[in-house]
Amino acid sequence: MSSAGSAMAEAPHTRRSRTPNGAGSLRPYRGQYRVKVTVTTAGGQQQVSRVVPTEAEGRLVLAQLLADHSRGLLRSPSTLTVEALLRELVESRRAEWKPKTLANNEDLIRLHLVPHLGAVKVQKLRAQHVLQLYTLLARSYSPSLLRQVRAVLRQALQLAVVNDVVPRNVAKDVDLPTARTSRRSRQNRALSSAQLQDFLQAAAPFEEVAGPVFHIAGLLGLRRGEAAALRWEHVDLDQGILHVRDNLVVVRGRPTPGTPKTQAGDRTVPLATETVALLAAWQGRQRALGVMVGEKWVDSGHVFTTLRGTPFHPDRLSTLAREFGTQAGLAHVTFHGLRHTSASLHLARGVPAEVVKTWLGHENVNLTLNTYRTVYSHEHRLHVTGMSGLLQQGPVNLTLDTLRRVGT
Template sequence: MTSPNDSGGGRRVRRNGEGNIRQRKDGRFEARVWVFTTDGREIRKSVYGATWDEAHAALVKLKSNALAGVRLPATGATVGDYLAYWLAEIAAERVRPSTLGSYEWLARTYVVPYLGTKKLARLRPSDVRTFLSRLKSVCQCCALKKDAKRVERGRPARCCAMSPRQCCQAFLSDGSIRYAHRLLRAALQDAVTEELLASNPAKALRISHRYRPKFTPWTADEARRFLKAARDNRWYALYSVALALGLRRGEALALRWVDVDLVDNVLRVRQSLQRTGGELRFGPVKTDGSERAVALPPSLVDVLRGHRALQRTEREAAGDRWQEHGLLFTTKIGTPIEPRNINRHFEQLCERAGVRRIRVHDLRHSCATLLYDQGVPLERIQDVLGHSSPTVTKSIYVEATRRVQQDAVDRLGFLFDA
């Protein structure tokens, strides 16, 4: 008796779309299966593996995606077509929702208007270089006709749609240009992996914008003045935790009372709060290393105990309006705090304290430098901040690194003693 897949002579007959696996002359195994592209055509797609099992696993994944309706970018697809596919099918599975939202906005606002109609297969390094140069040297309001669109919505003209025309000089920052380059490079690298491109035209470019912007963290005096000005504020404990422990804004806003042990003086960072898709959502922390346990200094334990008593008072005052989420830091009715409200409130407190205005995230940077000033080595600072290695800490927190270097060279002062 023969199986449904066998012919009368016993030879196995593959069903349409089942795919096949063969070993190539170079030793690799190639799996081939029919799939549909974004322009509706059916093509034969190859995936590879060092072993038969690896090729089979890649084949199963490709067939599964095809059954789920996932379509591969067409050979003649544009950069815009590919980015839409990459965001929906690759990036969405790889990054946090908040990061994906940033990717989508950046692609829609800057990458697609400049490169969207370019054929993906014809994209060259010179095209990417020209794109980045235009982002840096051309007013984006003029280039993207933002002011004209503002007028179409019934709003008054402010710059390039005025008569006579007045350019508002809306040039992108180095950080935004760097982010656009990083996004495009990551997307095109996946195009290479999927054999849609032979090489990544954005990978080997040497660009002139600075890798990281300069930043001067708060001094110990500035940090003390700020906390003193915030002492009577209901968010005093929030700023204290962010500054003393170097927590990211989302990490601090997602803290729950079950994450804090005020007996053994330990705080555990387990989740993050972000606004994504128009909603506040709790999700994972940025990296695996970001999930960490941090020791609490006794003075911060006292601050948190005072904050817990304040929250009990607010819960009683809110009565039936209180919505319990178990969070450390909430609105006056127990709901999560809108991250952007923290930014506005923080700026007001900076002005009140008479200190330099920095970003809320820069409290994390300041923490690193203040810890080093107290004699804490970079390896321990790494543990507090949740970095994967001291190298990451050193590369990001430039001011702390500068002080390390200064301390090192100062030890050679004895060479010049009279």
């Protein structure tokens, strides 16, 4: 054997050294950056990792993790509880979520997730745990709340997947229990044209001194926060258009300025000539009211105002809607129901669904048609036909006949 071969044969096997406890790293990862810190536990070494969007943020996170490790605060992935993971989710999304979303998600976590799953180790969490939670909540809460709980839990567990705590999101494929539709939810939320007229008549004395808020909500489908936040600077009476730019949301009882609920909610809506005249007349009355009130008047710039000129609390608009509905003999009226009414009446008169979707600020036309659309009884009669009509191959005549019946 050659000397070189002998040297290789005699060389001792070099074992790969273990990563030191507390060692950290920062490396690119799928267009982002991954931070890792090694933690030594009784069962061996584990790595705590975080994925961040920028290298600068990665350096800050790495410094924080190393500092936590030196103080004995950094836990290994196997000891991470669902409660701690949910806290991490809130902190990672705090700057991203809107104030109302943040408050709502914090309440969901505090009231519904932590009491039932908080103490469970994330690595021990199973789909059965998640299903048991959904089944328990379904006994007392609405399908809407269950969907919100599911969304928060899925986001948290996806964060655990990204950070290498668990290999998969166990909540991803767990379906919600099938809920029976309550009698109240089956009730049509949209008013008919005659019911809307009765409601507006009941609200007319109020609107004389506060502005045609229910008129505009029923016509354009504004959300209550959008109506409360509407300013004159966003109403162009010369061009006949209204811009929805702001949203006054209620966060733990307090009205908080914000933006529309979704990106599509930031929208521009055309106004009919009679609507422009209505708003122009109110603008003049509002100015006169300000002169009458004098020094106590607050020139807030809002379209719909209290007797002092300040914007309405959104909850107040909801209360008033119920009160005027009761006066009109319509006990099921809600302010949000006026949004359903706007969608349904426009669709019933033949306005294309894509147009109504844009007016209401929906991101998806399916939401407009499947959730907001009420088919009125007169529409069924409108399209009734006998077999002779059904067998006719004349869609053009049918369309013209429909238009004549609708009155366009």
